[in-house]
Amino acid sequence: MDQLEQEIPSSSGTSVSVVFEAPEGQRVDTAERTAAIEQVVKDVHTSDYVVKEQASDGGGKVDADLQKAMAPAGDVTMQPLMTGKGPDATVVDGVTVSTNGRVAMLQFQLTDNPMALPGGATDAIVASAEKAQDAGLTVLPSSELTQKLESPIGAKEIVGLVIAAIVLLITLGSLRLAGMPLLTAIVGVGVGVGSAYALSSVIDMTSMTPILALMIGLAVGIDYALFITNRARRLILDKGLAAHEAVGRAVGTAGSAVFFAGLTVVVSLSGLSIIGISFLTTMALVAAGTVIIAVLVALTLLPALLGFVGERLVTPKQREKNASKAAQHPEGAVHGPATRWAQGIAKRPAWVTVGVVVLLGALAVPFTKMDLNLPSSGTANTGTVERQSYDAVTAGFGEGFNGPLLVVASDDDALGAKGVTSVKETLADVDHVSAVIPGAVSADGRTATFTVVPDAGPTAQSTIDLVHALRAPALAATAGSDLGVTGVTAMNIDMSKVLSDALIPYVAIIVVISLVILLLVFRSIYVPVTATLGFVLTIGTSMGATTALFQWGWLKSLFGFDTAGPVLSFLPIIVTGILYGLAMDYQMFLVSSMRESHVHGHPGVAGVVDGFRGAARVVVAAAIIMISVFSGFIFGDDTMIKQIGFALAFGILIDAFVVRMTLIPAVMALAGEKAWWLPKWLDKILPNLDVEGDKLVKRLEAKAAEREKEPVGASA
Numbered sequence: 001m002d003q004l005e006q007e008i009p010s011s012s013g014t015s016v017s018v019v020f021e022a023p024e025g026q027r028v029d030t031a032e033r034t035a036a037i038e039q040v041v042k043d044v045h046t047s048d049y050v051v052k053e054q055a056s057d058g059g060g061k062v063d064a065d066l067q068k069a070m071a072p073a074g075d076v077t078m079q080p081l082m083t084g085k086g087p088d089a090t091v092v093d094g095v096t097v098s099t100n101g102r103v104a105m106l107q108f109q110l111t112d113n114p115m116a117l118p119g120g121a122t123d124a125i126v127a128s129a130e131k132a133q134d135a136g137l138t139v140l141p142s143s144e145l146t147q148k149l150e151s152p153i154g155a156k157e158i159v160g161l162v163i164a165a166i167v168l169l170i171t172l173g174s175l176r177l178a179g180m181p182l183l184t185a186i187v188g189v190g191v192g193v194g195s196a197y198a199l200s201s202v203i204d205m206t207s208m209t210p211i212l213a214l215m216i217g218l219a220v221g222i223d224y225a226l227f228i229t230n231r232a233r234r235l236i237l238d239k240g241l242a243a244h245e246a247v248g249r250a251v252g253t254a255g256s257a258v259f260f261a262g263l264t265v266v267v268s269l270s271g272l273s274i275i276g277i278s279f280l281t282t283m284a285l286v287a288a289g290t291v292i293i294a295v296l297v298a299l300t301l302l303p304a305l306l307g308f309v310g311e312r313l314v315t316p317k318q319r320e321k322n323a324s325k326a327a328q329h330p331e332g333a334v335h336g337p338a339t340r341w342a343q344g345i346a347k348r349p350a351w352v353t354v355g356v357v358v359l360l361g362a363l364a365v366p367f368t369k370m371d372l373n374l375p376s377s378g379t380a381n382t383g384t385v386e387r388q389s390y391d392a393v394t395a396g397f398g399e400g401f402n403g404p405l406l407v408v409a410s411d412d413d414a415l416g417a418k419g420v421t422s423v424k425e426t427l428a429d430v431d432h433v434s435a436v437i438p439g440a441v442s443a444d445g446r447t448a449t450f451t452v453v454p455d456a457g458p459t460a461q462s463t464i465d466l467v468h469a470l471r472a473p474a475l476a477a478t479a480g481s482d483l484g485v486t487g488v489t490a491m492n493i494d495m496s497k498v499l500s501d502a503l504i505p506y507v508a509i510i511v512v513i514s515l516v517i518l519l520l521v522f523r524s525i526y527v528p529v530t531a532t533l534g535f536v537l538t539i540g541t542s543m544g545a546t547t548a549l550f551q552w553g554w555l556k557s558l559f560g561f562d563t564a565g566p567v568l569s570f571l572p573i574i575v576t577g578i579l580y581g582l583a584m585d586y587q588m589f590l591v592s593s594m595r596e597s598h599v600h601g602h603p604g605v606a607g608v609v610d611g612f613r614g615a616a617r618v619v620v621a622a623a624i625i626m627i628s629v630f631s632g633f634i635f636g637d638d639t640m641i642k643q644i645g646f647a648l649a650f651g652i653l654i655d656a657f658v659v660r661m662t663l664i665p666a667v668m669a670l671a672g673e674k675a676w677w678l679p680k681w682l683d684k685i686l687p688n689l690d691v692e693g694d695k696l697v698k699r700l701e702a703k704a705a706e707r708e709k710e711p712v713g714a715s716a
Contacts (some may be wrong), residue, residue: 001486007442011049011449013109018129019140020104027101034083038092038133043128049121051109065417073428074435077397089102103396113260114144140389160632164625171621180305185221188297192217192290205282212283219629223622224258224298230618236314239321247303252696254579255299261588262295265581272577275502280570284285338616342609345665351357359509364540368545370567371457372500374492375639379565400434403458406487407450414445427452434465458489459566467493496569503572510580520689526675530667531587534659539576542651550643560635568643579651586660590615604672612665623656
């Protein structure tokens with residue numbers, strides 16, 4: 001592509017098309033319709049954003065032999081649109097007609113990527129094309145001309161927020177408190193996503209970038225605020241602390257867990273930059289920046305807002321209810337659903353462990369058959385303009401015309417008619433090539449372009465094989481020229497291959513990072529290993545379900561789409577990074593509670609059950625909130641956003657309820673006291689991060705004891 005920008009600039013822009021379709025049984029090349037299409041061609045080429053030069057020779061003269069060599073080869077199912085008949089007939093530039101005469105296609109190039117053009121530029125081009133409707137033609141622009149930067153929040157996403165608000169209300173027991181996490185999360189994503197839009201003026205980013213930041217920022221922002229707010233309430237109810245003291249202590253204890261939970265998300269997202277794909281790096285870093293803002297908001301703005309609420313953090317009615325429960329259970333163990341669940345798991349930990357591993361292993365099987373690519377218009381819903389355009393081109397010219405390949409042939413000397421013919425015939429003989437259409441020749445004659453039309457669509461395996469075949473050194477030797485393959489289809493195939501190859505190394509890096517961070521946080525060998533293996537099950541299951549739904553089409557009507565296709569090429573990488581961070585959030589909240597219980601005198605299985613009881617409520621609420629937020633993006637129109645939303649929502653569902661709240665208690669119960677074993681030499685080396693805030697609690701309790709011992713009036 002860089003070579004074309006230098007040698008044949010008119011061939012390096014974005015190629016787009018407009019399809020004209022006549023009613024069933026009619027033709028597009030009647031006198032009236034031909035005149036209408038010809039007028040569209042003239043109007044379209046008046047745009048400042050459409051390349052004016054038609055493919056010829058970059059400005060030089062074309063001799064007769066070379067002109068003859070530039071004729072198409074192969075199974076060409078098209079013919080030029082002609083005005084008039086007989087010797088006076090002329091060709092309408094850039095328009096071809098299908099052999100059955102029902103479909104015509106206008107192809108032209110834009111001066112830049114459509115999303116980089118000024119607002120309204122493509123709308124004006126489409127408006128010019130739609131004038132042909134007056135002649136009884138259906139006008140179908142290609143997806144590049146109709147794509148728009150949609151608002152990241154719509155009605156479906158708001159439903160997710162409403163569900164999150166209901167969960168917060170049930171968990172925190174107060175409308176006032178339920179609004180706090182929502183308010184702080186919205187402030188966080190407002191700053192994060194707003195900064196992304198501001199940076200977009202100086203940094204290239206896709207339309208997915210702010211949407212991904214919005215998804216993650218909302219989810220973690222609500223969860224982190226919920227965790228701190230819930231801890232403050234529990235300190236008031238269980239310890240009888242004043243509100244300002246409870247808020248400060250909650251930030252000093254739960255806030256530490258929030259900090260390290262946020263750190264794991266930031267590390268996992270930032271790690272995506274090692275893959276070396278610029279748009280993916282930008283997406284990851286913007287999302288990581290939004291998470292950092294969410295953590296800062298939870299540790300600063302949230303305590304300030306809770307300070308305004310004061311003693312109303314817990315209503316008198318809630319205090320009376322809690323006191324009544326405490327009187328009924330003086331030993332402090334309230335046997336609710338969480339306690340019974342944990343005790344049930346602890347009774348048969350081996351069976352639970354085997355059952356979960358077998359279940360998740362089975363759900364992960366489709367992952368082994370995953371095909372990666374970027375969705376094409378062929379996978380859009382049948383009622384959309386881009387799908388109708390795709391189907392019309394397929395019916396009129398063959399599916400391969402929806403994903404043509406651009407082959408660049410170059411030589412040290414001018415190619416000439418002989419060289420162009422040799423390349424054209426060599427390309428036409430390659431398997432899965434439907435047609436070869438010569439395009440342009442550079443002014444010095446040493447570079448030429450050829451449109452190679454596959455016999456299948458842009459995401460078909462045969463098209464992928466064709467790209468590799470066209471790049472084979474032996475083919476270039478046969479053609480007598482150096483050959484390079486580019487175009488949107490080839491770029492998507494290449495990017496999918498890079499991302500697929502990077503998945504295993506990236507997961508390996510994430511696993512190592514996971515082990516190190518969890519080793520530091522929990523000061524245990526067993527906990528990091530089981531947590532990381534649980535995450536591997538989570539990602540396998542999430543990708544397996546995504547493959548079954550979007551690639552195989554299982555339950556597709558339930559999720560609002562009608563055509564299956566390949567899985568988004570960067571989805572496994574981006575979802576792995578996000579899910580790792582969020583999975584470690586739950587691990588941090590749940591197992592830190594178990595460790596806190598263990599430190600305060602509950603050994604082995606008793607510590608697992610007591611810790612689970614203390615954290616289960618907030619983990620369940622956090623998981624439901626995340627699932628609700630991500631699910632809001634499943635039912636949008638964009639296939640890419642739909643796939644990411646589903647993979648994250650299903651991944652959270654599995655990780656929170658099956659892995660963290662079922663498998664982890666089981667393996668912790670299996671290990672008992674050994675779960676917290678750490679070699680003495682390693683214990684001396686590792687810093688004590690005290691994520692649970694145990695040191696802080698002991699210091700505060702010691703100071704309180706000292707004050708009680710002081711004689712009355714001593715402080716004065």
